[in-house]
Amino acid sequence: MQIDMLNKVRGQxxxxxxxxxxVTVQDVANxxxxxxxxxxxxxxxxxxxxxxxxxxxVTINLGTLTKEQVIQMRTIGTLANQFHKxxxxxxxxxxxxxxxxxxxxxxxxxxxxxxxxxNAGEIAALGGFDWRAxxxxxxxxxxxxxxxxxxxxxxxxxVVIASGATDTISDGKTVAHIYNGTSLxxxxxGSGDMLSSIVAAFAAVCDDxxxxxxxxxxxxxxxxxxxxxxxxxxxxxxxxxxxMDYLNKLQTTDFDQIARFD
Amino acid sequence: MQIDMLNKVRGQxxxxxxxxxxVTVQDVANxxxxxxxxxxxxxxxxxxxxxxxxxxxVTINLGTLTKEQVIQMRTIGTLANQFHKxxxxxxxxxxxxxxxxxxxxxxxxxxxxxxxxxNAGEIAALGGFDWRAxxxxxxxxxxxxxxxxxxxxxxxxxVVIASGATDTISDGKTVAHIYNGTSLxxxxxGSGDMLSSIVAAFAAVCDDxxxxxxxxxxxxxxxxxxxxxxxxxxxxxxxxxxxMDYLNKLQTTDFDQIARFD
Amino acid sequence: MQIDMLNKVRGQxxxxxxxxxxVTVQDVANxxxxxxxxxxxxxxxxxxxxxxxxxxxVTINLGTLTKEQVIQMRTIGTLANQFHKxxxxxxxxxxxxxxxxxxxxxxxxxxxxxxxxxNAGEIAALGGFDWRAxxxxxxxxxxxxxxxxxxxxxxxxxVVIASGATDTISDGKTVAHIYNGTSLxxxxxGSGDMLSSIVAAFAAVCDDxxxxxxxxxxxxxxxxxxxxxxxxxxxxxxxxxxxMDYLNKLQTTDFDQIARFD
Numbered sequence: 001m002q003i004d005m006l007n008k009v010r011g012q013x014x015x016x017x018x019x020x021x022x023v024t025v026q027d028v029a030n031x032x033x034x035x036x037x038x039x040x041x042x043x044x045x046x047x048x049x050x051x052x053x054x055x056x057x058v059t060i061n062l063g064t065l066t067k068e069q070v071i072q073m074r075t076i077g078t079l080a081n082q083f084h085k086x087x088x089x090x091x092x093x094x095x096x097x098x099x100x101x102x103x104x105x106x107x108x109x110x111x112x113x114x115x116x117x118x119n120a121g122e123i124a125a126l127g128g129f130d131w132r133a134x135x136x137x138x139x140x141x142x143x144x145x146x147x148x149x150x151x152x153x154x155x156x157x158x159v160v161i162a163s164g165a166t167d168t169i170s171d172g173k174t175v176a177h178i179y180n181g182t183s184l185x186x187x188x189x190g191s192g193d194m195l196s197s198i199v200a201a202f203a204a205v206c207d208d209x210x211x212x213x214x215x216x217x218x219x220x221x222x223x224x225x226x227x228x229x230x231x232x233x234x235x236x237x238x239x240x241x242x243x244m245d246y247l248n249k250l251q252t253t254d255f256d257q258i259a260r261f262d
Numbered sequence: 263m264q265i266d267m268l269n270k271v272r273g274q275x276x277x278x279x280x281x282x283x284x285v286t287v288q289d290v291a292n293x294x295x296x297x298x299x300x301x302x303x304x305x306x307x308x309x310x311x312x313x314x315x316x317x318x319x320v321t322i323n324l325g326t327l328t329k330e331q332v333i334q335m336r337t338i339g340t341l342a343n344q345f346h347k348x349x350x351x352x353x354x355x356x357x358x359x360x361x362x363x364x365x366x367x368x369x370x371x372x373x374x375x376x377x378x379x380x381n382a383g384e385i386a387a388l389g390g391f392d393w394r395a396x397x398x399x400x401x402x403x404x405x406x407x408x409x410x411x412x413x414x415x416x417x418x419x420x421v422v423i424a425s426g427a428t429d430t431i432s433d434g435k436t437v438a439h440i441y442n443g444t445s446l447x448x449x450x451x452g453s454g455d456m457l458s459s460i461v462a463a464f465a466a467v468c469d470d471x472x473x474x475x476x477x478x479x480x481x482x483x484x485x486x487x488x489x490x491x492x493x494x495x496x497x498x499x500x501x502x503x504x505x506m507d508y509l510n511k512l513q514t515t516d517f518d519q520i521a522r523f524d
Numbered sequence: 525m526q527i528d529m530l531n532k533v534r535g536q537x538x539x540x541x542x543x544x545x546x547v548t549v550q551d552v553a554n555x556x557x558x559x560x561x562x563x564x565x566x567x568x569x570x571x572x573x574x575x576x577x578x579x580x581x582v583t584i585n586l587g588t589l590t591k592e593q594v595i596q597m598r599t600i601g602t603l604a605n606q607f608h609k610x611x612x613x614x615x616x617x618x619x620x621x622x623x624x625x626x627x628x629x630x631x632x633x634x635x636x637x638x639x640x641x642x643n644a645g646e647i648a649a650l651g652g653f654d655w656r657a658x659x660x661x662x663x664x665x666x667x668x669x670x671x672x673x674x675x676x677x678x679x680x681x682x683v684v685i686a687s688g689a690t691d692t693i694s695d696g697k698t699v700a701h702i703y704n705g706t707s708l709x710x711x712x713x714g715s716g717d718m719l720s721s722i723v724a725a726f727a728a729v730c731d732d733x734x735x736x737x738x739x740x741x742x743x744x745x746x747x748x749x750x751x752x753x754x755x756x757x758x759x760x761x762x763x764x765x766x767x768m769d770y771l772n773k774l775q776t777t778d779f780d781q782i783a784r785f786d
Binding site: 358 | 537766
Binding site: 022023024025026066067099100137236237238241 | 282288291292295510
């Protein structure tokens with residue numbers, strides 16, 4: 001586990017270009033800034049090439065997609081491949097909305113991505129597994145999440161992160177788990193979107209997307225866990241603002257005692 | 263006053279579909295999540311039918327409308343009626359901007375809504391009463407707010423909530439009042455939008471929109487009041503994040519001592 | 525330095541119309557509300573004339589521009605001139621993205637603005653100076669910022685604010701500096717956007733844009749500095765929510781001891 005990748009992010013301050021979900025965009029920008037990356041959000045396809053060239057990586061979030069935005073996503077995804085910038089896809093609500101699942105599958109057929117980050121219901125839907133999602137939430141499906149994550153990674157030739165109480169990560173060959181976290185992540189809207197963009201920040205400074213996915217997921221999950229331990233009175237709102245403080249101030253050594261993964 | 267409707271929201275975790283105001287959308291999503299509902303925001307009309315079917319109720323917020331969004335609002339409102347999902351309309355700034363008033367009246371002529379939630383200036387404008395609104399704020403109009411609320415409810419055959427220091431609620435036959443609250447609600451942008459969507463969450467679990475409107479308004483107002491009493495040093499910013507904590511943690515018994523209504 | 529202009533803002537509660545950056549729009553609305561102005565955001569060109577007439581001033585933020593939004597910007601800028609409402613332009617990322625620089629220059633050729641507020645990299649780009657910007661951040665350019673600011677002001681016949689650790693302000697004839705601030709402003713996304721709209725609030729109550737720019741910039745910078753001094757444990761997230769509290773509660777006398785400018 002390359003926890004010191006955090007120092008590379010802070011040292012290189014990579015620009016992360018986001019095709020964003022307008023619900024959570026401010027949290028995502030602040031989280032990227034707090035952890036040491038430089039966020040930029042764009043809505044205009046005419047600036048796509050300049051944006052991609054300037055960026056170290058790209059996050060494409062389906063959270064509040066429109067047909068116009070999907071055109072922009074396709075353009076940016078294609079350009080990112082052309083300029084060798086890693087792409088993270090966040091397939092919000094594909095487990096609950098068939099239109100979104102079709103859109104995500106179309107995008108994945110148009111350009112390869114380095115990493116997909118979703119909840120269990122979203123990853124299962126992409127992989128073609130049966131699952132009962134609930135709106136934007138993971139839902140109550142059951143099934144072998146290791147198998148689902150691994151096979152979805154194989155299907156799309158990329159790294160897949162199924163985040164939740166335990167985060168399951170696979171490159172299609174092996175499966176890693178992150179056991180850190182706090183239930184406050186589920187209580188605060190935008191936690192998943194923040195993670196997706198933070199994963200992109202790590203992928204911008206590391207050629208191995210599987211290592212970047214693991215390090216970013218561990219650091220995000222353990223930051224939240226440490227915050228919840230240090231300040232047990234926090235609720236979902238105050239957790240959100242303090243999370244930015246912690247993303248900004250924690251050092252790699254802060255994770256020595258609490259990191260739990262395999 | 264059915265304060266225990268809060269437990270039904272938490273038990274059923276209804277999906278509330280929002281056509282959202284982009285200024286306040288993150289607060290609205292977090293408030294819905296905090297109180298026990300499941301928020302989803304959509305901008306693409308192609309997913310409207312799936313979204314409406316999945317939702318327990320719908321909120322249509324005019325806060326940052328565009329012509330494209332109005333088409334989506336009309337589609338979603340019509341579908342919500344078809345699938346018997348209650349609709350809450352938030353007519354932001356119709357008291358100050360004639361274009362918005364016309365748009366709101368057009369929408370209300372296109373599909374019936376269950377509940378309208380606005381400030382006094384907005385409700386007066388919809389009802390055809392004279393009032394001096396100030397931008398997005400209620401303004402300084404005078405008049406019998408009971409009569410205005412009641413007649414606006416009669417005009418649109420729905421429940422109307424005119425929120426403010428005192429909340430006035432009517433189904434066109436009787437008028438109810440909620441006396442709880444705090445001036446911090448006015449100091450924090452998005453309080454009204456949060457209330458509208460929380461009203462929708464309650465309407466999703468209760469067949470009686472008048473009862474849902476009263477319970478939701480009381481619980482929201484009393485939650486803010488209790489927070490301001492418990493933590494008198496809060497200003498408009500910290501009130502916003504702590505409000506999420508309180509929406510999440512307060513139990514029905516917390517309202518026993520402070521609920522004030524008739 | 526007209527610090528008591530703050531009381532005029534609070535007394536007059538001017539409506540500030542914003543063509544907004546969707547990343548930071550909630551912070552901007554809350555900051556305007558907190559300091560005593562009345563924010564309104566609009567996306568629909570059909571309501572532009574009503575909005576401009578109602579407003580005391582206008583902020584045009586290029587942060588997440590689209591071609592449609594640029595049409596709206598041009599319409600609103602032209603109407604603002606027609607109705608004698610001051611316009612503040614925030615040229616986000618023109619230092620890093622050529623498409624945005626061209627767009628900003630086109631807008632500035634279409635209608636005069638009262639004030640431009642950007643970081644050093646953005647102001648240098650508009651003025652035609654060489655500078656190395658980094659995404660939305662100022663970057664590491666060097667050069668005589670006094671000269672750059674002054675000549676950019678002369679070029680566009682307006683007041684220019686180059687904000688940063690020291691804020692440099694010029695009307696093309698003289699140069700003023702604000703030395704207050706805190707590094708937390710840089711750590712919190714949206715600080716610049718908040719400042720631009722607060723400058724517009726001050727310009728709405730003062731016929732002299734140079735005086736308004738100085739007073740607004742000083743009060744914003746000193747509010748952040750005082751907050752950071754009073755609460756040294758704040759990180760970028762909690763700073764954001766407490767900043768709203770401080771914008772709301774500080775009085776002109778609070779700045780007596782800490783204001784540093786020339």
